[in-house]
Structures are given as structure tokens and as C-alpha cells.
Amino acid sequence: MITSNPFAELSAIIPSFAMQAYVVAMFLLVIGGTVLDMIHKKSAQYFFENAKKAEKEAKRTVSGGDKASMMVATVTSEVLTSSEFQNPRRRLSHLFTMYGFIAFVASTVWLIFGYTSADAVAPSWLATTWHLGAASLCFGGYWFWFFIRVDVVSEGVKWHDLRKADMFIVSLLLMATFALLWSATMGGGTLNMLLCILFILSSTFLFSTVMWSKFAHMFFKPAAAYQKRVTRADESRENLPGDFDLTDPAVQKRFPDIPEYMGKNPSYMGHGIRRERPHHY
Numbered sequence: 001m002i003t004s005n006p007f008a009e010l011s012a013i014i015p016s017f018a019m020q021a022y023v024v025a026m027f028l029l030v031i032g033g034t035v036l037d038m039i040h041k042k043s044a045q046y047f048f049e050n051a052k053k054a055e056k057e058a059k060r061t062v063s064g065g066d067k068a069s070m071m072v073a074t075v076t077s078e079v080l081t082s083s084e085f086q087n088p089r090r091r092l093s094h095l096f097t098m099y100g101f102i103a104f105v106a107s108t109v110w111l112i113f114g115y116t117s118a119d120a121v122a123p124s125w126l127a128t129t130w131h132l133g134a135a136s137l138c139f140g141g142y143w144f145w146f147f148i149r150v151d152v153v154s155e156g157v158k159w160h161d162l163r164k165a166d167m168f169i170v171s172l173l174l175m176a177t178f179a180l181l182w183s184a185t186m187g188g189g190t191l192n193m194l195l196c197i198l199f200i201l202s203s204t205f206l207f208s209t210v211m212w213s214k215f216a217h218m219f220f221k222p223a224a225a226y227q228k229r230v231t232r233a234d235e236s237r238e239n240l241p242g243d244f245d246l247t248d249p250a251v252q253k254r255f256p257d258i259p260e261y262m263g264k265n266p267s268y269m270g271h272g273i274r275r276e277r278p279h280h281y
């Protein structure tokens with residue numbers, strides 16, 4: 001099963017050109033949803049105005065070369081390795097979900113455009129990538145859904161309590177789950193057809209709700225991560241205070257209430273938020 005191309009079997013019922021038209025339609029829906037989202041929330045306008053404001057507050061100039069190397073660092077760190085996540089379990093689950101999704105989508109497009117005509121046989125590694133991509137997405141996504149989400153882990157919300165904000169993760173998971181079940185029941189008559197319809201419905205939901213879901217974060221987060229690097233390099237720091245060493249006499253001179261309340265040699269108490277795992281519901 002894992003090495004066979006499920007779309008080749010599907011082409012007996014749905015013609016190849018219809019599958020290809022569906023993929024193009026989903027692609028256009030993602031672009032349209034992202035653009036409408038930016039217009040509606042004015043996020044691009046906010047982003048550029050905020051970047052201009054930060055530029056005015058900059059304490060040092062960042063050269064074009066520095067900016068280029070920050071772009072490379074953003075891609076190799078925040079984008080490729082999800083380095084923004086402080087929680088290692090959350091980071092790992094995001095990596096499984098992200099790379100699973102990329103492998104699943106890329107191999108779907110390749111299989112549908114390259115190997116749905118009568119005489120074309122897909123290489124087994126490509127069909128395997130499709131199955132492993134869906135499995136990786138399911139692994140990372142269900143791990144996140146049942147065990148990592150902050151409202152479930154820390155706020156006592158039940159895993160089945162759905163909200164609008166869950167549209168993205170739920171449709172992502174349903175799409176990958178139905179895809180695997182559909183492939184596993186190939187040749188199984190009505191059940192297989194039903195799973196195929198559910199796969200198409202969930203993927204249509206995922207790609208047509210970009211304007212309202214968290215889907216577009218995959219385009220916005222890299223830009224935000226890069227901008228954050230710039231604000232640290234030019235020392236505008238989004239108007240946030242620096243990381244002060246409270247024992248430094250220069251810092252104590254600047255903030256005289258530190259020695260007054262904490263003594264001349266205040267101990268380092270660490271980040272309060274990391275002191276214990278949140279379990280207070």
C-alpha cells in the first residue's frame with residue numbers, strides 16, 4: 001500500500017485533468033485567502049509601519065550585508081528548525097507537522113500532475129513520501145492536539161472542545177488521516193469511496209478557510225522572525241528594556257531602587273515563567 005500511488009487508482013473514476021484543476025483551485029484559494037487576510041486585518045500595512053517606527057528608534061545602523069545574513073539566519077534557524085519554540089516537545093511536534101505537510105503537499109502535486117495518466121507508473125519512493133508525509137503530519141499534529149496545546153495542558157480545556165482558532169489544526173489532521181485511511185482501504189468499495197469524499201472535503205476546508213484560520217502563519221511568521229532579529233540588531237528592541245545584569249553598578253546607578261529593595265548584590269532569580277510547568281487548573 002505504502003508504495004502505490006492512490007491517485008492512479010482514483011483516475012479510473014475522476015479524470016486526471018479534474019484532479020489537476022482541483023489542485024490549481026486549492027493553490028489559488030490559498031493565495032486569495034492570504035491576500036484577503038492581509039487586506040482585511042491590514043497586517044502588511046501594520047508590519048511596514050511598525051518596521052518604519054522601529055527604524056526611527058534604532059540606536060545603530062544595520063548594513064545591507066547584516067540584513068542579508070539575518071535573512072539567511074532566519075531561514076536556517078526559525079524557518080527550517082522551528083527555533084522560536086522554547087518548549088522542546090512543541091518544537092519537535094511542529095517539525096513533524098511542518099515537514100510532514102510539505103512532503104505530503106509536494107508529493108500530492110507531483111503524483112497528480114506526473115502520474116495519473118493511464119501509462120504512467122509513479123516511482124515507489126514518491127508514493128512512499130506521500131504516505132510518510134501524511135503519517136508525520138498525523139504524528140506531530142495529534143501529539144500537539146492531545147498533549148501539548150496550552151489550553152488543554154494548562155487550562156483544563158477538553159481535547160474535544162473545538163473553537164474557531166482550531167480550524168487549521170483540525171482540518172490539517174482530518175485531511176492527513178482520511179488520506180491515509182482512503183489509501184489503506186483501496187479497492188474496498190463504498191467505505192473507500194466515503195473516505196475519499198471525506199479526504200476531499202477536509203482538504204477543501206483547509207485550503208478554502210485561509211482567511212479565517214491560522215494557515216497563513218507559515219508565510220507571516222518568517223517575516224516577523226526576521227523583523228525581530230532586525231530590532232535586536234539595531235537595538236530598537238520594540239521599545240522593550242534590555243537584558244540587564246542587576247549586579248552591574250552602572251545598572252544600579254541608572255535604577256537606584258534596585259539596591260534599595262534588593263541589596264547591592266541581588267541574586268539572579270531567572271525567568272519566572274520557566275520556574276515551573278503550568279498546571280493550575
Ligand code: HEM
Pocket residue numbers: 078079084085094097098099101102165166168169172214217218219221222225
Ligand atoms: C509549512 C508548514 C507549516 C505547518 C503545517 C505548520 C503548522 C503549525 C501548527 C499546526 C501550529 C499550531 C497552531 C495552533 O495553535 O492551532 C503552528 C504554530 C506555529 N508555527 Fe507553524 N507551521 C508551518 C510553518 C511554519 C513556519 C515556516 C514558521 C516560522 C518561521 C512557523 C512558526 C510557528 C509558530 C511560531 C507557531 C506558534 C504560534 C502560536 O502559538 O501562536 N510555522 N504551526
